[in-house]
Amino acid sequence: xIDDYREAAPLEIHDLTVAYQKKPVLYGIxxxxxxxxxxxxxxxxxAGKSTLIKTIMGLVPIGSGWIKIFGKSFKxxxxxxxxxxxxxxxxxxxxxxxxxxxxxxxxxxxxxxKKPSKDDKDIAMACLEKVKMSPYANRQIANLxxxxxxxxxxxxxxxxxxxxxxxxxxxxGVDAATETAIIEILQELKNRGKTLLVVHHDLPTAxxxxxxxxxxxxxxxxxxxxxxxxxxxxxxxxxxxRLTILSDVAVERNLGVKVD
Amino acid sequence: MIENFIPPFNFNDIFIEPWTYGFESxxxxxxxxxxxxxxxGLVGNFIILRRMALVGxxxxxxLLPGIALAFILSSSRSTTVIVIGAISAGxxxxxxxxxxxxxxxxxxxxxxxxxxxxxxxxxxxxxxMYADHxxxxxxxxxxxxxxxxxxxxxxxxxxxxxxxxxVVRMAGVTIVVLLLIxxxxxxxxxxxxxxxxxxxxxxNTNLFHYGLMAVLSVVIVSAFESVGAILVIAxxxxxxxxxxxxxxxxxITLGLSLFLSILYSLIGVHLAIxxxxxxxxxxxxxxxxxxxxxxxxxxxxxxxxxxxxxRKLTK
Numbered sequence: 294x295i296d297d298y299r300e301a302a303p304l305e306i307h308d309l310t311v312a313y314q315k316k317p318v319l320y321g322i323x324x325x326x327x328x329x330x331x332x333x334x335x336x337x338x339x340a341g342k343s344t345l346i347k348t349i350m351g352l353v354p355i356g357s358g359w360i361k362i363f364g365k366s367f368k369x370x371x372x373x374x375x376x377x378x379x380x381x382x383x384x385x386x387x388x389x390x391x392x393x394x395x396x397x398x399x400x401x402x403x404x405x406x407k408k409p410s411k412d413d414k415d416i417a418m419a420c421l422e423k424v425k426m427s428p429y430a431n432r433q434i435a436n437l438x439x440x441x442x443x444x445x446x447x448x449x450x451x452x453x454x455x456x457x458x459x460x461x462x463x464x465x466g467v468d469a470a471t472e473t474a475i476i477e478i479l480q481e482l483k484n485r486g487k488t489l490l491v492v493h494h495d496l497p498t499a500x501x502x503x504x505x506x507x508x509x510x511x512x513x514x515x516x517x518x519x520x521x522x523x524x525x526x527x528x529x530x531x532x533x534x535r536l537t538i539l540s541d542v543a544v545e546r547n548l549g550v551k552v553d
Numbered sequence: 554m555i556e557n558f559i560p561p562f563n564f565n566d567i568f569i570e571p572w573t574y575g576f577e578s579x580x581x582x583x584x585x586x587x588x589x590x591x592x593x594g595l596v597g598n599f600i601i602l603r604r605m606a607l608v609g610x611x612x613x614x615x616l617l618p619g620i621a622l623a624f625i626l627s628s629s630r631s632t633t634v635i636v637i638g639a640i641s642a643g644x645x646x647x648x649x650x651x652x653x654x655x656x657x658x659x660x661x662x663x664x665x666x667x668x669x670x671x672x673x674x675x676x677x678x679x680x681x682m683y684a685d686h687x688x689x690x691x692x693x694x695x696x697x698x699x700x701x702x703x704x705x706x707x708x709x710x711x712x713x714x715x716x717x718x719x720v721v722r723m724a725g726v727t728i729v730v731l732l733l734i735x736x737x738x739x740x741x742x743x744x745x746x747x748x749x750x751x752x753x754x755x756x757n758t759n760l761f762h763y764g765l766m767a768v769l770s771v772v773i774v775s776a777f778e779s780v781g782a783i784l785v786i787a788x789x790x791x792x793x794x795x796x797x798x799x800x801x802x803x804x805i806t807l808g809l810s811l812f813l814s815i816l817y818s819l820i821g822v823h824l825a826i827x828x829x830x831x832x833x834x835x836x837x838x839x840x841x842x843x844x845x846x847x848x849x850x851x852x853x854x855x856x857x858x859x860x861x862x863x864r865k866l867t868k
Contacts, residue, residue, distance in 0.1 A: 347749075350749065350753050350754060351753075352748075352749055352752055370756070371753070371754070371755040372755065374753060375752055375753070376749060376753035378747065378749040378750060382747070382749060383747045384746070385600075385744055387602065387745075387802045388602070388797060388800070388801045388802055388806055389742070389746065389802070390801075390802065391743075391801060393802075393803075394746075397739075397742070397743045397746070397747070397750060397754075400739050400740075400743055400754050400756070401753075401754035401755055401756075403739070405737075405740070406736055406737075408738075408739065409739070433801040433802075434799065444812060449750075453754075459753075534681050
């Protein structure tokens with residue numbers, strides 16, 4: 294706990310606004326994520342979930358406001374941040390094998406002109422072992438299933454040995470076994486004091502997987518411990534009319550939310 | 554009837570003479586072809602992986618106004634001036650292409666067409682306007698003739714004759730390209746595969762993008778004055794595309810590109826002697842034939858193998 298006081302929060306966002314060609318996507322986001330939390334970022338399509346992550350990663354320009362990572366700018370804290378992009382964001386026909394992809398996670402620590410060493414390869418192999426993909430180390434990435442691709446991405450993130458992770462829909466289109474494997478690893482990382490922010494699509498599992506939720510719909514609807522945040526009122530605010538399509542009974546059963 | 558179109562095949566004339574009596578000429582033509590194919594092919598591997606195959610085509614046309622302007626402004630034909638003109642034109646081309654498709658509804662391929670045809674037209678206007686002062690014409694840039702290489706001025710170092718200047722220059726460019734790929738392999742790999750990750754690793758993706766474009770411009774400009782744009786454009790695509798059908802590991806496709814470069818140049822030279830035709834044209838046709846062969850007959854994923862598999866499965 295002492296660490297929490299000595300060190301700045303892993304992620305602090307103040308009054309962040311982001312716009313794509315004058316059309317605002319995120320408005321006035323204020324946020325402070327405590328160390329060691331596993332945060333699910335939840336919201337409808339077009340709520341700006343991916344944009345929020347991309348903005349923090351410096352991939353989308355900030356309109357106004359600021360973002361601090363461990364009290365520093367993203368550029369200065371870069372080696373402490375790991376990123377798992379959406380699986381579809383890369384060309385899986387690319388001429389590399391599984392181990393090559395995981396080794397990329399080590400590049401940030403190597404710096405210019407240095408090549409991955411034996412140690413880096415050992416770490417990469419150990420990360421593959423963790424996601425149960427080591428038998429596939431020499432396999433061309435085109436010959437992997439969706440779940441296997443996601444595990445390779447996760448292994449790469451592990452190889453980055455970061456303190457703060459951003460993951461964009463790691464559960465999208467994966468099989469049940471992979472989903473369990475991923476959530477186990479996320480839990481383990483959290484228990485080791487890492488901070489994780491995960492974009493998530495599925496409401497029923499969101500409640501189960503994450504200890505904190507960030508409900509987003511262009512504005513920050515709510516952020517805090519899952520038990521406090523996961524209320525019908527907050528979900529209605531986040532999803533607007535879209536949630537009312539479900540009957541109250543179905544909402545109660547599927548989401549475990551008490552409907553008044 | 555057919556004899557009117559295809560010259561007789563004489564083994565001695567086609568295979569022996571070039572390497573005996575004609576050695577002094579043909580060795581330089583072969584080497585020039587190899588270095589051009591190799592430099593273009595190595596850079597081309599990364600251009601293809603970044604889905605920018607047509608940008609090479611665009612840059613090779615856009616260089617014309619850059620070089621012409623460099624001549625006119627400095628009234629010198631020094632290599633430095635040409636290279637500076639070429640790099641600026643090449644970088645401006647890529648910057649404009651990106652800017653147009655990012656800030657308008659025009660798609661990337663249309664943006665490429667808009668930028669390079671405008672640049673090329675400006676180049677043609679400049680050359681025709683200042684024709685008296687500029688010792689350069691559009692034809693020579695587009696259809697440079699590799700067959701004239703043996704007659705070029707020789708480069709010498711410490712009294713040793715190294716060979717025709719364009720060949721020595723191209724060899725230097727090839728070595729620099731190899732060196733750069735070796736030094737920055739991991740950055741080139743990750744920026745080509747996953748820009749998001751590369752950024753998050755603290756790699757300056759813009760630097761590598763424009764650096765690659767600058768190298769591409771240098772490769773194109775050092776090649777095409779002597780061999781013509783057609784060979785350059787072809788070799789940016791063929792070695793990488795053919796190698797990617799054979800192997801799925803980047804280091805291997807890079808090595809295969811070098812091997813293919815030798816084949817294109819060697820077979821191309823002999824084909825050109827036999828048919829008494831354009832050497833650069835013959836090299837490109839050889840590249841096209843080798844690609845077709847690999848595409849059809851590749852034992853692991855060739856078209857014929859695939860057709861056989863589907864037939865087996867449907868039976």
